[in-house]
Amino acid sequence: MSDRIHLGTRKGLITVTRANGAWRIADTDFLGDPVTMTLRDPRDGAIYAALNLGHFGPKLHRSRDDGRSWDEVALPTYPPEPGPEGFNPNPKTPWKLQQIWELTPGGANEPGRLWAGTIPGGLFTSTDSGDSWTLVRPLWDRPEREHWFGGGYDYAGIHSVIVDPRDSARVTVGISCGGVWVSTDRGQSWTCKTRGMFAEYMPPERREDPNIQDPHIAVACPGSPDHLWVQHHNGVFRSTDGAENWSHIDAIRPSKFGFACAVHPRDPNTAWFAPAIKDECRVPVDNKVVVARTRDGGESFDVLRDGLPQDNAYDIVYRHCLAVDESGEVLAMGSTTGSCWVSDDAGDSWRTVGANLPPIYSVRFA
């Protein structure tokens, strides 16, 4: 059971720890600086913090002493942008790193391998723990990238990178807005797999176009990696066959819109969501913060609210802000209005860790 949580926030990296049974804020690193994503690499204990400085751009820091000190490491950067005659599927998108949106460790059998998902849509990989990075050109150069577009940001972004624990060459990425892509050869070739997804925000003739689907987040059950969940812009989808086919889950309550999803580490039928009113409004339904949990693969949902604000709440839970630990019992959730809650009973009840924090961009057990 985890005893530490990292919150990436608008004003720094906030560490939450459990001591004597209570979760408390223990420390803040990078005070004042936006932290868009964090990662604790379970293979070597290194901690990574992706910053996005308001003036000076994205930066990446690494700690090898459990957060006591930090070193700036290399940044995933785009190669020189081709001129008008060069091959470029989407000339409207600048070849400039705008944000590190996702950090994922490679497989247990490939120490030092990291994956970084970024805005404006590039996937990067490192084989030396972030000392250098390479743009995964076979995905960046796909002609379908012409159709990708921004969802919430000006340009498309990769927010989900899933490495199959059975086969570290199998990598699945989620793109807003660009669908779900799967590689079985460590990124050398890619296939977009969205069969069963649909987009209500597109004209009817493009409703099922794979390249414009907006999976807000994609997660796979670590103990059953062919079982994936997606909180999509217009609903929840589930795959039980490694992203080959997706089923629409319409039983979710109180609404189908949301950003976040967490799946139980061993039970693929158990997943949690943070529903809200969709894009024209983006507030909690009835101004009440709730978590929706299914334990039967999406056939039914419990709406959990014990300990969460039930009056005048405007908290939205972004896509990286609902996490479950390796036990499947401890959940942590952070909001746009600076609240953080933890549940020690799989979401049945929640306790407030902080209600006046900065806007929270990522929540990860560490």
Added chain:
Amino acid sequence: MPHVSFTSHLTRHLDAEPGDAEGATVRETLESVFAANPRLRSYICDEQGALRKHVNVFVAGRPVADREGLTDAVAHTDEVHVMQALSGG
């Protein structure tokens, strides 16, 4: 030779001491600064070599006109100031 100074905001993140530089354009001047302090590059320019959106550079009190190519001329007596924009905070 031109003299280059930096917003104190930068020193929250890394060393950025004012000093003399070399070059007849903004690009050349900044390259001479980056040669001595490589980490500064990614704070001031993006990977395509343009000034970051929320960084301003002034030459003799004038904001540089060519933020992409950095071709503005720099005289050897000029003061070059690297500032943060008020946007981006």
